[in-house]
Amino acid sequence: MMTARQTSSHFPRAITGMAAEQPPARIVIFIGAPGSGKGTQSSLLSSRYDIPCISTGMILRDEAKKNTPVGFRLRQTMASGALVDDQTVCDAVVSRIRDSYEQGKASLILDGFPRTVSQAKRLNDELKALGIPGPLVIHLDVPDHVLLQRLARRRQCATCGAVYNLASKTSKNGARCQFDGGALVERDDDSEGVVARRLTSYRRETLPVIEYFRKNDSANGIYRRIDGNLEATAIASEVCDLMRFADTAMAA
Numbered sequence: 001m002m003t004a005r006q007t008s009s010h011f012p013r014a015i016t017g018m019a020a021e022q023p024p025a026r027i028v029i030f031i032g033a034p035g036s037g038k039g040t041q042s043s044l045l046s047s048r049y050d051i052p053c054i055s056t057g058m059i060l061r062d063e064a065k066k067n068t069p070v071g072f073r074l075r076q077t078m079a080s081g082a083l084v085d086d087q088t089v090c091d092a093v094v095s096r097i098r099d100s101y102e103q104g105k106a107s108l109i110l111d112g113f114p115r116t117v118s119q120a121k122r123l124n125d126e127l128k129a130l131g132i133p134g135p136l137v138i139h140l141d142v143p144d145h146v147l148l149q150r151l152a153r154r155r156q157c158a159t160c161g162a163v164y165n166l167a168s169k170t171s172k173n174g175a176r177c178q179f180d181g182g183a184l185v186e187r188d189d190d191s192e193g194v195v196a197r198r199l200t201s202y203r204r205e206t207l208p209v210i211e212y213f214r215k216n217d218s219a220n221g222i223y224r225r226i227d228g229n230l231e232a233t234a235i236a237s238e239v240c241d242l243m244r245f246a247d248t249a250m251a252a
């Protein structure tokens with residue numbers, strides 16, 4: 001249903017101030033609750049290592065804007081806080097992984113996928129079929145009260161989707177997006193009732209995925225939990241340590 005394309009980062013390298021490093025050939029998965037910082041860390045890592053990032057949330061939001069039956073269905077599902085069906089999401093992600101692989105890029109960052117055990121199994125099958133090693137799974141663990149606070153303060157550029165927090169200087173007093181001047185708006189699914197439903201979906205559908213990866217450690221890649229309640233830069237630095245660790249583990 002969706003054309004193959006990769007979603008780019010909202011943190012241009014000039015903004016992050018980091019130079020591109022040699023990309024290691026692997027899939028990196030950021031997994032965590034809504035508001036845990038998956039998008040922020042994916043963008044930072046994507047800029048630093050020059051690895052493309054696939055964000056299922058962004059792909060689905062783009063698709064939901066279209067005036068088509070699929071767009072209408074996606075709008076309804078996402079606005080309710082429920083997960084989109086596995087088939088739709090898997091087809092979209094798998095086609096992008098294949099495209100990227102065919103273009104000679106085996107490394108990818110996945111933000112927001114897999115979110116159900118069935119999606120994790122489909123990914124596993126796909127990576128095996130392509131001969132791509134097991135993923136580096138980074139679990140961003142954040143307490144519920146912090147998630148709720150972050151989501152209530154989150155704003156997004158209506159034009160480019162860059163993410164802001166009302167607590168920071170750049171987004172106060174009717175500020176506009178620093179990249180393109182777009183208005184900063186609340187995401188439809190960040191309202192209180194919808195957030196509660198998203199957290200319920202996370203506990204029911206995605207915590208088992210974390211368990212799936214945790215148990216498969218070494219046989220199916222590497223799983224690590226990171227304290228997601230730190231400064232974004234401190235987390236990014238831990239992520240880079242993990243990338244180096246994964247390089248060494250793969251070479252051994």
Ligand code: ADP
Nearest residue numbers: 034035056057060078082083084089112113115
């Ligand atoms: P968050 O992680 O903060 O919930 P995202 O932007 O990643 O936000 O996702 C927004 C919405 O897109 C989700 O609430 C869900 O409806 C849908 N979605 C994203 N990724 C998936 C997925 N892997 N499987 C099913 N639905 C998804």
